[in-house]
Amino acid sequence: MNGAESLVRTLVEGDVDVCFTNPGTSEMHFCAALDRVDGMRCVLGLFEGVVTGAADGYGRMMDKPAATLLHTGPGLANGVANLHNAKKAKTPIVNIVGEHATYHINHDAPLTADIEAIAWPVSHWVKTSPDAPSVACDGAQAIAEARSAPGRIATLILPADTAWNEAEGTAKVPEVAPPDSVGEGQVRDCADALRSGEPCLILLGHHGLRAGPLETAGRIAAATGATVMSEFPASRAERGAGRFTAERMPYVVDQALAVTGKFKHIILAGAKIPVAFFAYPGKPSVLIPESCRPHVLATEEDDIAGALEWLADEVGAAGARAVLQEAGRPDLRTGDLTIESIGAAIGNLLPENAIVSDESITGGRALSPFTRGCAPHDWLFGTGGSIGRGIPEATGAAIACPDRKVLSLVGDGSAMYTIQGLWTQARENCDVVTVIYANRTYAILHGELRNVGANPGPKAHDMFDLDRPNLDFVKMAQGMGVDAVRAETAEQFNRALAAAFAGKGPHLIEAMI
């Protein structure tokens, strides 16, 4: 078997059995090996941002890595923005990047680039395999690195001759250490804060937002009077009726400060001290007052669920009852199509066990009240701030969970970054309903202009508007094989969303707001 086949077999044996890909010449032997190895599902993206964003969505839902297969430095570079998002989401991913044959690199051919340098800013581990017999071992190591807490990005660079030369078989994935247990001192310190009688905020992040630890935090809140919230850049939150609801920190600096200003202690469980998304003149970067003392219960690398259980025991909340979310859905609305009527329709119609991939930006900030009483579901948020995440992420989540409906909420500006992902949804018959918030502007930037104190004129505003010419997402979706309709009233949107949820396979609704 050649190096490529040894790698594909090592990946499959190591439980990495989905590969999102856009291959080129240097990845030919990897592709050819797919026909000799059972058990690897290969999913083609028409642009590498789709490939890496899909791997992010897959990893968030599966808590295990998919592989990506990328073509040399530029192919990797095209995927860097969504790898940035995935890195901030702590998503496990194994990138396989094809490179020129070892002896060809020094000839400076057109595609020659410093692949390791491109990989490092978005990788926790980078290695270039030196020869074919090393490839299996390096692949196994990459899997172990990706699986290490809190979820890491491993990039394995594969010179073409290491793929086509003879190898020596597969390799076993090294043992991966479980997340660290937290120390007694940390738990005691947090317990003291909770018992101090002063107002406490418990801020959850990463795996702390799964149903189990949320319920534990809810018990602590019931026993101590603490408030529980979610970090703003939450990778995946389990929400809905019967679960404990932790609202997200606000995005807007003044709103966040208004929330945190009430607290004397902030207990961090998988979250960091909240910071502003951007700096604004005259406003702070850190979103807690100086009078608020931070206490780290668990970092993202720790066993967050275990730490919360320990803390619950410590503060006598073992037998407490969390106030769980009551079931309740909003009524459908009529009349103009607005952000609120879209929210009401989603809240009214969201199927049980749905996955919501949320890149709705300004359009989606008001969704929580409409949806928190829906049947249980998962919600995926932006973590790295790079737009173009939504369509690929929804695609990957649908590949990961074929029996769950995926709702993909995307701003029009964001959608145009990785619109090619719709084609992959059509090809793989992904069960994704995409809602485009078509406000024909980078709406967030008009607000940001004011926030940073700039005095914009017409030329500046022209850089933020998408209305010259208007984008027609129905035609673009149809051009990539995805059924699509436009909704201009609340009634039209309600009907379109109900129909899309009732069907199977990809649908797109262009919501004209």
Added chain:
Amino acid sequence: MNGAESLVRTLVEGDVDVCFTNPGTSEMHFCAALDRVDGMRCVLGLFEGVVTGAADGYGRMMDKPAATLLHTGPGLANGVANLHNAKKAKTPIVNIVGEHATYHINHDAPLTADIEAIAWPVSHWVKTSPDAPSVACDGAQAIAEARSAPGRIATLILPADTAWNEAEGTAKVPEVAPPDSVGEGQVRDCADALRSGEPCLILLGHHGLRAGPLETAGRIAAATGATVMSEFPASRAERGAGRFTAERMPYVVDQALAVTGKFKHIILAGAKIPVAFFAYPGKPSVLIPESCRPHVLATEEDDIAGALEWLADEVGAAGARAVLQEAGRPDLRTGDLTIESIGAAIGNLLPENAIVSDESITGGRALSPFTRGCAPHDWLFGTGGSIGRGIPEATGAAIACPDRKVLSLVGDGSAMYTIQGLWTQARENCDVVTVIYANRTYAILHGELRNVGANPGPKAHDMFDLDRPNLDFVKMAQGMGVDAVRAETAEQFNRALAAAFAGKGPHLIEAMI
């Protein structure tokens, strides 16, 4: 004036008066400054690959830099692939990359990334401005760096507070040294080779492919019997009737070796020794035989035109007459639409002074014989091997040369990488005719599979085919405001191309081959 305004004014005073952009929050003050400074044209792209690819097309045509304005690390990363192409094309570009405020960077906000690390693989010069008073000077230095031979990429990173804090006015661009003159020894060595009586190949690259040096090389050929060719990764070639025709080195290794095998000497004028695009098992990387001696007349950093003139004098070719290309156009064809009938239509109809941006990949390899006798025109080729170059490059070329027709030839696989560029063409009413070679496959990869000796099965082939579902480029183009038609016969294509050439503004033809 704040730092942002000092930079915009410095750019305009330094003759950088077009800015391709996709801004975000950290670039707000730069955008706001556009309304206070006359003379900067800002062009919005809906994805940064469009932005940087357009800057490449602009720079190739203008021989001076455009600016790009990009949003933090991920925004830059999205533009890296086309910056890679631009770097290999020796295109001058000034990148302005917004960054968090200096005091905000260490808080690891979602968008925080190592921007310098992302920039270095595709930049010759990288600097982060430390404060507002430094911004103008750093901007002036960036312009000088970009303008240095052979054409370089300068990346200036602008923390938000350096943009919004008070600055001290503009800065003057430092003097840029002209390209180096070559040494007498080099010229003598090349002249000796030409006079040796042994077969000589003169290989031209970079600015050696402009009309003047081409004609000089043609005189040398007439006087000495040498053969003149173009490097394969040629950034811009001036071609057509009345000019000297230098055919490109073939892409396919065996074809290239068959060409070079005849020569005992290769004289390099702005070109490097030809190397294979990729390595293939059992085939050489270097595409000249060991018996062929290389002679460097001029590197890409040298005064290539001056070196050729000197060489012409040295071999007594000053008064020789180059055999210039005769005018002649192929007849239009009828019947099936094929690569050949498309070539004939282009050759028959190409307007005088057109700019052809060629990312036709397999579809375009046969175009040269059809077009070499057309009225004078420019031809832009791929230089870095990263696909997704064509639509943005054509857009930038059209912005650079509004009075010239741009013909954008794009493979369907390549077109999907940066399809968003069509919207910018519509918005700016770019005079671009896009021809999509719709063979519904990454056709080149089927050939490459054979070339690397892989034995592919159906799963491998499935990764290279774009026919499930079929892409509809007419709908996608219309969705972005570009007129589009589909051509399924030669007659339909001939009519569509004639109509598109007769009109103004963007048109797209989906050529079903």
